[in-house]
Amino acid sequence: MSLLASYANANAEFYTREGYLVRFDGERWKLSRDIDIPMFALSGAMSTELFLSFRHVLAFYAKTSAPSHARNLFERCKHYVEATVGLPLFSVESLISYRSKLEMKTEWYLGTLRGFIRQWADLGYTGIPRETLSLLDKWTLKGNEKGYAVQSMCPDSGPLTDIEMEGVTAAVIRDYARNRLELIDACYAMTLAMTGRRPSQITGLKLRDLTQQSDRYFINFPRAKQRNQPWRSAFNKFAIVEDLWLLLQQQAMQVRQAFAKRLGGEVPADLVAELPLFPALDAFDVRSELSTQLSGDRLHAPSVSVKESMVLVAKTTKVFSERTGVLIRLNPTRFRYTLGTNLAREGKGEFVIAEALDHSDTQNAGVYVRNIPEIVERIDKAVALQLAPIAQAFQGVLVVSEVDAKRGDDPSSRISNGAVNLGNCGSYGFCGALAPVACYTCNHFQPWLNGPHEAVLDGLINERDRVLEQTEDRKIASVNDRLILAVSDVVSRCNAMRREVARG
Incomplete structure (x- = not known):
């Protein structure tokens, strides 16, 4: 396309792939409800002719590609332009300089930019020297590093x-x-x-x-x-x-x-x-x-x-x-x-x-x-007692006795393990949870200071070990790990409260 024809179309409007109307010479291009490209950020960094070509190429992507892809291309170009100030844009020397400034984790920036430059040349717009294309064809570039956080x-x-x-x-x-x-x-x-x-x-x-x-x-x-x-x-x-x-x-x-x-x-x-x-x-x-x-x-x-x-x-x-x-x-x-x-x-x-x-x-x-991360480790009693205060899985309130509990005067509020009582429920509503183990992660639970909470903890850990031994599946065995931490937290709090009572 000739420069004259490009200028003739400079004031035209076009529709993005998502159906948004964009003014070609606008300072901002809104490509979708989420994507907004600040075109003005590069207007002063390029010559009039080069910026016109750049906009035509980016408009091609805005019309045919996902808005996020078009924005990514703009950001990679912007990063390149800002990193090569003083050098002719899209020249061999500028690209060599840019590559030298990238780290292993960011070399993919240049890979994305290379695709944009090749498309630029394929579309026939001015601004990309032949020697630049030859250089880019010779380079082997690393892709985007995937999965570090995982x-x-x-x-x-x-x-x-x-x-x-x-x-x-x-x-x-x-x-x-x-x-x-x-x-x-x-x-x-x-x-x-x-x-x-x-x-x-x-x-x-x-x-x-x-x-x-x-x-x-x-x-x-x-x-x-x-x-x-x-x-x-x-x-x-x-x-x-x-x-x-x-x-x-x-x-x-x-x-x-x-x-x-x-x-x-x-x-x-x-x-x-x-x-x-x-x-x-x-x-x-x-x-x-x-x-x-x-x-x-x-x-x-x-x-x-x-x-x-x-x-x-x-x-x-x-x-x-x-x-x-x-x-x-x-x-x-x-x-x-x-x-x-x-x-x-x-x-x-x-x-x-x-x-x-x-x-x-x-x-x-x-x-x-x-690289499968094993995030279900063995939880024994010592580990559970150590992790419990950190995880804060217990959401209820520890009380000295039933007298101090909300609804303490209501025998139906008592939580039992089938043999002895452990605490009270402070809720007046219906609850279909499996008592008493499910109660430890409920904010309505009021465990008693002298309740048999350590026995509950031992039972849960023994059950975890039994399931792990039978199934050899840590995922299945770990189903009650948060509950174990909640019961451990109650045990730790009871021990701390007893020490305070003993000191007077």
């Missing part, structure tokens, strides 16, 4: 342990029941925990994606990170448990009510199924046809809302890690890592893991299989 079992960004995951899900349910968490935050957290899906897949859901077949429940997740495929053009069905189904049905009902309120009447029957499960209600325009607005992604919550929700969930639930003794940091990626890690520990292969994580190939799934 292989290192990083306590801040890697997979959650079983104890951590159980603590998080229990706390989400507890705080939602107490109205400390909004329904949408509980839905985000439990969907991530049980499916490991990406935020864009969760926020891309519509009401019709929740399906039921007899007594089985499914979510049809739209696939993500699929190049050259429009939004919601491919799906993968994921089986879920009834508890998550019921929670999401509450969310669906709330969505219908919210749109009916905005419309001033019921949502048309043929459009109910098209409503977003997680809507961006502020984007709704009462002056426009609802059917038109539902055809794109504008009424769907941005993907970043899931990440923001997990920050809020972590702050609200205040679940401590038994590994670090500090509050667990939550983000969507950790739940994906956890799902993949658990599958690898169960002996699943790369293809099964790739399918479960909705990967198009096995190049990322391999990291789980090649």
Whole structure:
């Protein structure tokens, strides 16, 4: 394309792959509800002619590729430009200089940039010297390092342990029941925990994606990170448990009510199924046809809302890690890592893991299989007593005797192990949990100072050892590990309180 023709098209507008109208010469390009590219950041770093060519190439990607891919290309170009100030852009010397500044972990930056430069040349825009293309063809570049957080079992960004995951899900349910968490935050957290899906897949859901077949429940997740495929053009069905189904049905009902309120009447029957499960209600325009607005992604919550929700969930639930003794940091990626890690520990292969994580190939799934992190260690009594204060799995209140307990005057509140009483339940509601062991992780439980808690602990640890010996499966044997820590915490607190009483 001639420079004159390029200038003639400079003021044109184009539609992104997601259907967003973008002004070619705009300072910012909004490619989707989540992706916004600050084009002005490079306008002063290139000549007028070079920047025009650059925009045409990036526009090609914006029209044909996923918005996140186009943004990644922009960021890699920006990093290159900022690192080679004073050198002719896209020259041999600038690329050699840039490569020398990259580390082993970041050499993939240049690999991404090389693909962009090759496409630039293939499209016929000016700005890429032939010698640059020859140099890039000769280079062998390392790819993006995959799986560091998984292989290192990083306590801040890697997979959650079983104890951590159980603590998080229990706390989400507890705080939602107490109205400390909004329904949408509980839905985000439990969907991530049980499916490991990406935020864009969760926020891309519509009401019709929740399906039921007899007594089985499914979510049809739209696939993500699929190049050259429009939004919601491919799906993968994921089986879920009834508890998550019921929670999401509450969310669906709330969505219908919210749109009916905005419309001033019921949502048309043929459009109910098209409503977003997680809507961006502020984007709704009462002056426009609802059917038109539902055809794109504008009424769907941005993907970043899931990440923001997990920050809020972590702050609200205040679940401590038994590994670090500090509050667990939550983000969507950790739940994906956890799902993949658990599958690898169960002996699943790369293809099964790739399918479960909705990967198009096995190049990322391999990291789980090649270095399976063993995150279920043997927990004996000494280890449990040491970890208990760190994990803080016990949520109740230790009392000296029944006299000090809430509902202490109600014999029906007593918790027994079948032989003797251990404490009281402070709740007036019905509870179907298996007493007394399940009580130790409940915030309503009030164990007595002189209750036989150590005997309960010994029984749980002996049962763990028995199951491990019979099954040789640590995953199965570890099912009560958080409960063991909770009982251990009670034992430790009782010992500490007795010492205080003895000192007077």
